[in-house]
Amino acid sequence: MLNHVNIITVPKVVLVISILLSFFSEVLGVGKALAVTEFGENQFITIVNPVRISAYNPDPKLSLEAEYKEIRERNLPATWLLTSDVLEMEDLVGVIKGMDRNQELGIFLEVTPSSARKSNVSYYQTDSWHRASSLFLVGYQQQERRILIDSVFERFKAIFGYYPKSVGAWWVDSYSLQYMKEKYGIIANLGCSDQFLTDGYSIWGQPWSIPYYPSRFHAGMPARTLESKLDIVTLQWAPRDPINGYGDGRASTYSTQDYQINNLSIDYFANLVKLYVQKQRNLFGQVTLGLEADLSASVYSGLYGQHLDIIKKLQNEGVAEIVTMEKFSSWYRKEFPVLSPPHLIETDDLLGKRMKGLWYQSPNYRIGLIYEYDKEVTRLIDFRTYHDNFQEPFYVTPNRQNDLYINIPSVIDVVSLPESTWIFPLKQLVSIEGSRGNFSLRYESNQSINIEPAKVVLQNIDLKIPKMVTEAMTIKINNLAKTQEIVPAQSWPVGLEGLIIKDYPPQVLYLLDFNNLKQPKNVIRICLTFLFIGGIIFMTFRLRIVKRVHLTRLVLIILVISTLTVVLTRNYSYFISQAEVDALQKLQGLPEGKVVVYDHYCLRCPFHSTYLPRAFINRKDYVKNIGGKQVIYNRSVFEAVDKTRGRQELLSLGVRYVYLIKQEDYWEKLPFSFQDYGLKKLYENANAQIWEVR
Template sequence: MKLNKKISFLLFFLFFFLLSAKNVSGRDSFVTVVNPVRGNEFSDPGNPFFLESVNNLLAPLNQKKIPATWLLRYDAFSNNEGIVFFKKLAVERPDDELGIFLEITPRLAELAEVGYPGGGLFWHDANKIFLSGYKPEERIKLIDASFEKFKEFFGFYPKSVGVWHIDAYSVRYMSEKYGVTGILICADQFGTDGYQIWGGWWGIPYYPSRYNILLPAQTHKNKIDAVVFWWAARDPILGYGGSVRESTYSVQANDYLSHGLDAVYFKKLMNDYLFDNRNQFGQLTIGLENDNNWEKLGDKFDRQIEAVKKEIEVGDLKAVTMGNFSDWYQKKFDISPDHWVGEWKMSTGYRIGLNQGMIVDLRIYNEQWPEANLLTANPWGTLSLNNPYKIDTVRFSGSEKLLDFEVNQNELVKKFGEQKIPFGIEKVFLLLYYLITLLLIIFFLRKNLSLLILVILGSWCLSLPMAKSGLVYPFGMGFWGPNGHDGIWHLALINQLKNFSLNNPVFSGTRLTNYHFGFDLIIALLSRLTTISPLVLYFQAVPLIMAVLIGVLTYKFVYNWLSSKCSAWWAVFFVYFGGSWGWILGRGESTFWANQSISGLINPPYGLSLIVLLVGLIKLVDYLKNPDKKNLIISCVLFGLLIQIKVYAGIVAIGSLGCLSLLSLKFYRAKFKGIFHLFFGSFLVALIVFLPFNLKASSLLVFSPLWFSRSMIAFSDRLGWFKLENARIAYFHSGKWFKWLLAEGLALAIFIFGNLGTRAVGFFYGGFVWKKRKINPIELVLFSALTISLVLPLLFIQKGNPWNTIQFFYYFQFLMAVFTGVTIGNVFGKTGKLKKVAVGIILIILTLPTTIITLKNDYLPSRPPSRISIEELEGLNFLKNQPAGSVLSYPFNSDWRYKFSEPKPLYAYETTAYISALSAHQTFLEDEMNLEITGFDWQARRKDSQLFFLTADQLWGRTFLQENEIRYIYLVKGQKMNLGLNDIEAEKIFENGEVVIFRVK
């Protein structure tokens, strides 16, 4: 109590000292009285007692003739009493303003036909009352419902809106559609009410960025034409801190009263905000919520209004509504001007806080840095809204820096660096790369116009499913299709190979086994040689080149084999665009289990294996024509390497060469020696590149005949023909074997022909071979490959993930695409022009829907299924720049899948390798799916990880970290450990609103 008296005494003299310096420059100063009004929806619905406190607030305003803005929550203006009261107020106080207090209530959600989040602890949980707790399309519904009702009752749309947090997406929408000019949000606070709002301007109005409500716009392009007001502006000295205590040093009467302070303190804060001659204007927002304790705070509010009135009477101050001030501000400023509050300087480019010559807080702003949950729904009852920092002494005590330079944008950037979006890439680079690629395609294929057009269209379509992934958007780094798992795994592996390491990226302390990493090694070497990020190479650069090569090499192979341009062109068409019949049923490409051509490159090793296979087939044609050593060696190396690029391709290729070798004893005895040398050489190369990395590998195949055709009709996410599945089971158990065989045969036929779509035409090529009673070696090797790639997935599944052997079937589809093209070429060679055109158009019309629908539904939507948020990217980028060490993260929790809306964060989407992939560190346990596929016993580690985060045993915790050589602990919001940092001898090295990283000493 004595301390509070001393503070009051000092503040009293400080106030009169500052008073002598105020307003000498003649610039404008404004006070805006804003009173948020809540109805009784959460307390006593139907009882209008909430209006009694409004009358209490009105009394001093009427007496001093001070205008005010009244922000009404939906439950305050959606009942007769509230409507009558505020209509009357608008007549009696014409200078006042009515606006909306946009807290979301259950009744408003019901009106907007939006689901209101259940559970939680309080009605004021962040994911319930703030728009950011809802998906963007739901926010629009809630805004529209609220504004339309407001207009229905009062005859106009409001110009001012407030709530303790409104996201920039919603503000932009309200500004553009309804002409909202003023937005009231809560001032900076680190740990009050579960709402963390940290890093914005210190209580001064500004134009916000379209990406972040806490960032001032730096350009007209990214400016929202609305002015941000701050509720409960903080004390520029005492208000900076990490607890409720600091944040309650504010202009709010209920706040400073808790510290034993009074009107003298309020007048001191008025001087800080209103009468600083370094600024072009002064502005302060004051007011009270109607559900405060009026008996306790009423006289304090009266004294605030009295203090305001005195300044007005002497001509130093104007009292204006939010709408009036917004109008003044918009006429006065195009871009928000620099501003000082105490020792805080705010600029559109930075915010800096000083204390006795030391920098205690520094944010260098980037207007394109998106706020958390800008385009995603916040699932938490708490709010974490943070601007990135260069210095933050609340988070990191003792991190202040000496101010030994002039405070300006250039000096700050020079000393502390720009605030760049992590993992962002220059779009100019990508555009230039695509342009150069296009010009090269045109140059090399200029003499074959039909092929040129086909390759451009086909390679564009084939690379699109990859191109959007790995780029940074306002919601974070997006991943379309299976890239959120498979692509992330490849990136993690590439980062290890880039350092010439065969360490398992997701199982620290072990080596990679049971995996074919040829593609990943190539990307790693390319990245090392060019310094281009593996992200760019994997998602944007390499897929386009592979797509072009697949088309060109398919054409070259078929033409070299048959000397038919028509057959070669149609083969390329079906390789690029071949699809299933799923579209006829209104279903997706994998209705019958297999992905189709359009999704070929989301499995880049498969795409690379096609390129190597095609080059091998081209050289095989040359070798059969001219069996010299050069062609033999090249062919052997190409076919042998396939096993390390894609093991399924290696098995198909070596197996088909083995069949050719055996059958050549009957059909081509004179060529047997050369063919056998080819098979043996290829087999030898395969052993050389496979065995050293898989000495301890075990078989991953399980004999399970017809698993794919059976599961296709049994699984609801596939064809789901449950009547056929039930009949099949019934016939088996009742011993009706003939009917059972018919059911099995029908399911198998649907599996094969449903997946092939128009490529089933390729079966007719067998008729041509039968008709000519002769089969050449190329046909024999292709038929052998066709048989192997069909039979193996029909007989075997894979341990861990049974569906993985469907990848054998991809080569069956590819070969059938080639045979279909050859078949059409043969038919067209004997057909009139009119029939060619008609048949060609029909085939194209029946083939393209799979590609078009898959692109439209899966790969081109603006919202992907998974992402890594900007906050996580910031944390992962920080971790990437730390010394090498194993990272411990929380084990994957599948229940979190249902907590988040799309795009889901990767830690909730699936068990993935994203920490390793983006940080380039090994992790103790990640991507349990790939660990299962590659045969690692990961369950024990999962139990140990779970125990570490739950245990209170300090000795066990320290021992666990030491024995497993854990260097870093990585946690996201909602995850925690029971042990303290001192318990495990660790320190915090990074923290933002979503991520915290600890380093084990």
């Protein structure tokens, strides 16, 4: 049986020996060993402390001083990311200016009423400061994002005399990153590690808790080509447990940040840090740790200090070098000048369950596997592909939802769709072999799963690949002798602007809808139109401007030309976003059943996309065409004033699914809770929700 992974440290003598071996291998010509750089054996820890002003902290200066004291006493370098509000407080600026030269200063890109006011940007007010549409740059239009960025960068320079190299927030969109790269020369970005939905932020599908070069169109996807690469390194805050940290709800608390919520000891923290610091079979290891500076001052001398002691110990033992965001980015960009290297995270369960977790990621895809020792079962739990032409949902349009949904499309995702688990009919796992991006899981009977940067290869495994994989838009299957190759497609099948549909202008489609013709206000409009035309004809006859026969011909010609113009000129462009196409693909893969959609127009809804969203004109035939389900239009379910009647109406439709659309300010909602309507959420991303009727 495969031995459990033992987490070890590297003493200084090993470091010395490795340097000598590297030297002699060069002199004797016995192959070139991996170079030992100025940062040790390519193993790093980066401490990042965001500094903000919070209503619940009565003395922010005391808190900042307390946190810096712990850093200074251990002589550790750290990166301090400052919000715009912090830059306006002279006492905090005084503390920051008094920090030693080991400290790096950067910007934490959170929007507050005060920072918006100073930038002359309208603050998007919600019920709480932490709502995604208020707090993050994606809650604002592109021009507003630029203004907010310019304001805080200029203020930073006015105080410290230079522009920072590092920025961060729990989400910074790729449009803003590219703007800051081009104008201010940033090289490092702090983001949040994967979490299904924590604090209202769903960031799901990035490379698993490791640094990467983001795509210029999607900050959560690694760049696949040099042309699409942002020359910025994204570091991920508070890495997650590779096994227990993958899930919904509280799963994200199995991390270096919130592990105490689960009654885990500091030993769990230490083991999780070592897991990511040690490069194992990879070209480097790295972990990002830290703590916000707006907590009570007493917190920092307690648990935070203990964390720093562990970090200092790893530094003293030669296991890891402690570097700032800027220094790590500089090393990474020099070491990997083209694209992010493939990376494998491999571990036995840190909580003691008899299972192994593996996460592999390359610029082309990521895959998550679980092996259960006792059952001798291998499960593929996550598989999603990365594409340069897939654009994050709020790149162009602002996010008007309270929550943030950055959900990278998946082929398999057992958190979103538990039934999508792929179980391999294999026996005992004998070994895991490989390095530098090519790995092989070897089983009894000479079977193997080979993971390579551009594909996954199943060797000597007699199985039928699940329909959800073979029918995925982003996967190609190559069947060879005793081998099956699963190859991620080069491009997302729908372009950056979404799926474009040509049709009549919105006003024409609205009037052609029989249900709209029955509405009193539209009946009045049509009657007035006919009265106006009739009045012109009557006045023409009355005044004898032309002969009646000529007038009749003229009217007929006008009617024919108008009709042909309407019928033949279907050249108005509408679009369906890439995120909605992703949701419809999920709908297609669900069991058969009818789908109810909201029978509703929104011709006056504002939009910032190039084209009008197709849903705004109530043409939802595409739900059937892409989602593969019969569509039922309905209003009473969505506008019910009594939950019992609403539920009865829903059941009377005989539908299995409810499909809701979200696009900027247009957000389809049910009038009562999902419990009242007896619904279970199956899938949600930035632009759509799918519910099952129970």
